Amino acid sequence: MNAASSGPRALTLRILRSSPTEGIAPHWQDFHVEEAEGMTLFIALNEVRETLDPALQFDFVCRAGICGSCGMLINGKPGLACRSLTRDLGALITLAPLPVFELIGDLSVNTGKWMRGTAERLETWIHSSQEVDLTAVETPMEPELAEAIYELDRCIECGCCVAGCGTLRMREEFVGAIGLNKIARFRLDPRDERSDDDFYQLIGDDTGVFGCMSLLACHDVCPKGLPLQTQIAFLRRKMAASGA
Ligand code: SF4
Numbered sequence: 582m583n584a585a586s587s588g589p590r591a592l593t594l595r596i597l598r599s600s601p602t603e604g605i606a607p608h609w610q611d612f613h614v615e616e617a618e619g620m621t622l623f624i625a626l627n628e629v630r631e632t633l634d635p636a637l638q639f640d641f642v643c644r645a646g647i648c649g650s651c652g653m654l655i656n657g658k659p660g661l662a663c664r665s666l667t668r669d670l671g672a673l674i675t676l677a678p679l680p681v682f683e684l685i686g687d688l689s690v691n692t693g694k695w696m697r698g699t700a701e702r703l704e705t706w707i708h709s710s711q712e713v714d715l716t717a718v719e720t721p722m723e724p725e726l727a728e729a730i731y732e733l734d735r736c737i738e739c740g741c742c743v744a745g746c747g748t749l750r751m752r753e754e755f756v757g758a759i760g761l762n763k764i765a766r767f768r769l770d771p772r773d774e775r776s777d778d779d780f781y782q783l784i785g786d787d788t789g790v791f792g793c794m795s796l797l798a799c800h801d802v803c804p805k806g807l808p809l810q811t812q813i814a815f816l817r818r819k820m821a822a823s824g825a
């Protein structure tokens with residue numbers, strides 16, 4: 582029998598349900614949907630919510646891999662549900678919320694709280710003694726440098742690298758690949774007047790770049806393909822020189 586005559590697949594979405602606010606302990610629940618052409622997990626989950634269980638919690642905003650809100654464990658691996666085609670997965674798909682982050686319910690987690698905390702801890706904003714003049718013409722930047730900064734700014738804060746990080750499971754103060762990537766981004770920015778010694782104060786210990794075990798799950802799961810491996814290795818060399 583060829584694939585065309587076998588008809589649409591019957592998919593089972595095995596979802597880890599829970600609700601901390603209602604005291605519902607984590608448990609697996611199966612939902613069955615018929616696969617459609619070009620179906621993503623976003624479409625499948627919406628079908629479950631519309632036709633089988635309106636109480637199912639999960640987050641989506643853009644459906645296009647831009648907002649970062651649909652991160653979840655897909656067959657045990659962090660990924661974006663809106664960018665995951667069911668045809669690339671088996672007929673049984675397990676879905677669970679990203680670990681590390683505060684659980685809201687079912688597949689929904691509070692990534693924003695973790696991201697805010699890390700941004701405050703690492704002071705991820707431009708530190709400059711210059712007065713800001715909103716009427717001034719923007720200072721030009723070399724296109725190569727602007728491109729290098731943009732490359733690191735592509736992070737959508739989906740939390741997949743955080744959820745895949747072994748160090749973060751053991752040490753919750755660890756800033757993760759996303760935190761290290763942000764430091765690398767501000768280190769590149771000529772408008773930021775911080776020195777490597779200043780950055781060392783922020784990430785020069787085992788909650789920062791020296792806590793990273795370099796197994797690179799972060800790099801493997803990042804849906805935006807950020808160069809996390811290169812940035813972590815580069816920062817480690819720079820911070821080792823700064824602390825010497
Ligand atoms: S390489 Fe470092 S930041 Fe990336 S997952 Fe491993 S421990 Fe975490």
Ligand code: SF4
Pocket residue numbers: 735736737738739740741742743758759762802803804805806807
């Ligand atoms: S670095 Fe990649 S995996 Fe981590 S939050 Fe940003 S986009 Fe997501």
Ligand code: FES
Pocket residue numbers: 640641642643644645646647648649650651652661662663664
């Ligand atoms: S819904 Fe925005 S990244 Fe998936």
